[in-house]
Amino acid sequence: MSDHLLALEAFSGRQLQALIDRAIELKGESKAGKRQQQLAGKTVCLLFDKPSTRTRVSFESATYGLDGKVIFMSSKDSQLGRGEPLKDTARVLARYVDGIVVRTFGQEIVEELARYSGVPVINALTDLHHPCQILSDMMTVIEHKGALAPLKVVWIGDGNNMANSWIEAASVLGFSLTLACPEGFDPDGEILKRAQERADKPIVLVRDPAEAIADADVVNVDVWASMGQEEEQEARAKLFAPYQLDKRLLAGAKGDAIVLHCLPAHREEEITEEVLEGPQSVVFDQAENKMHIHKAILEHFVG
Template structure:
């Protein structure tokens, strides 16, 4: 069994579905007032080089909810910001904690930490992937649609880390995915090629968002400039303007389509206020589900990872 969660494509459909099912069970328990203590006596380290609201709080709340403890460290508070070799950080932290949750820039960072760590390393976001977020998104789709099989899904906007993880999810779970991206902003070519080889349903890239969204059951959008791309914000607004999800574009989707956004949202840019606050938006359910899926991930990898 893979002892680390670095990318969705590293896992089988069965393993990822078990994480979602466990998250749904934990969510149901919480609503009934039940508190699991499966991680009592365990500790995780959140090692974040990028700022966060939802990811940090949802991991902390998920871990505390299972009886565990959390140590949070930003880059400026750790030796990562002072040039300590990643292999040293990995081996030392492995002696102190039961899992390392990392939010950083390069995928190479989480890969090297995983290479040397003797505890699970969880990718909480890199510039290449955002696997935990997309797992919570899939959980939300399953809740509102009742299945993941064949659900026509669309991504509109930048071919960023979220797009890359959605591509992997489509290949693992078997649903059609269309991505509408401006020329020059496509998702990672290698990830796309590998997913197409593995998957059974089409994963398509188009330029026209109206073509992409036609008949879609799940509509995903994200900010046009991710963290680290702030200098490109104004340029991207001009290039991405036609990719805004407004009521007119949403009307071309299936009438029961749901709208998703991993937040934070720039209202009036990638999505209008009307759509974000509208009846088809499941954005805040999606945000809540981060806490439940993160709890399920931590439980799974901490309790089973050492035996892998």
């Protein structure tokens, strides 16, 4: 297994499944009140260019829950915001901490940090990938639906970093994935091509959300304008309107299909209040599982 977690395609299905299985075990231990000390004596640096609620708190809670310590730094608190070379930042931080969790813009930033860091670098989000989030999403699916392989997973909306990581996950773990994106808002073409060449099950891109959602076991949506795209919000709202997950569209999925959303959700935009708060929604289980999957990731890469 790689020393760093930058993107899911670098791992085998067995390796990703082991992380998910371990997260489920750690969740059970936590619920049972078992003390977890796998990061005792370890320090993790959270280096965030982008603001965050769930990602920051879940990584901090996971670190403290494993008896580790956390140093949080935003870009304005570090030399990243003042032009220090990334290779210098990586080599210095690696002498102070045992792992670096990065939430930033370009994928090239985490890749360069990993290239020069003497400690593990974990991608907590870039504009291209969101691997930790997808691992927690798949953990949630397994808890509710069992094994991933027999399932049809559907992505509806923008072909963003989440979509890219779902594509990689499908190719590695061997489940069917259908994406419905408006023209001009497709996932990364190279990621899609590599995944389709590697995949055992279909990974399909269509335009019609009703076509995509037919007989789905898992339905996943996200905001229409990601962080840094706020000025596009109004234009995207008009273009993406047919992709809203409402009760009518959801009716095309299987009756026991589950709904995922990584949050924050814009109610009555990409998803209606009725669906988000409805019986098929598992979004708050999904949000909790970020902390448990982060424990498994930190235990493996840092502990």
